[in-house]
Amino acid sequence: MKKIHHVVVMTILYLLNLNAGTNAMQISAFSLKEMLLVIPPIFILLGILDTWVPKEVMMKYMGEKSGWKGIVLAFLIGSAAAGPLYGAFPVAAVLMKKGVKFSNILIFIGAWSTTKIPMLLFEMSALGTTFAITRLLIDIPGILIIAYLLEAMISNEYRTELYKKAEYL
Structure with a gap:
């Protein structure tokens, strides 16, 4: 439900204000990319710490x-x-x-x-x-x-x- 809510809000923002919508999408994409680069190494290190x-x-x-x-x-x-x-x-x-x-x-x-x-x-x-x-x-x-x-x-x-x-x- 929350995913749909975010998509609806982003779509409305994009339709009402093209620049703000584009900026919001770029920020979201950057945040997603950052999380995908940071989270896996952290969890690998956690596994090592927890096991070794x-x-x-x-x-x-x-x-x-x-x-x-x-x-x-x-x-x-x-x-x-x-x-x-x-x-x-x-x-x-x-x-x-x-x-x-x-x-x-x-x-x-x-x-x-x-x-x-x-x-x-x-x-x-x-x-x-x-x-x-x-x-x-x-x-x-x-x-x-x-x-x-x-x-x-x-x-x-x-x-x-x-x-x-x-x-x-």
Whole structure:
């Protein structure tokens, strides 16, 4: 039903305003192409992570008792990631399945969205090293604060429910 709705809206837009309709179709085609290029490699990597890395290893390095090791690893994995933010969520689900501490998952998502290495390099060349490093130094504590606040605000029952749901993905 939703597919038909989108087609109808696009057709009406195209008939009412040729330029806007053409632009909407081009944007949709670009988004589809981007998703088709990004999603398959992410799922291949997820399969490898899920199959080759034992749960015990992930819990040791990123679990409840991982401490700074888990935080640093979450930042490194998130910062080294490629692709748009929607690619982080399936990875986060696999991390949950592997028993990674909730705050480390939130740090991973925050790093994926904010501290990517390619973005930092681009900012250094386009906006200057001072700007890029300043932004990074502000973002890192911000990500940590948000992750720990969210972890504290979410009840243990709800967190347990999320982890149970991740087991079936």
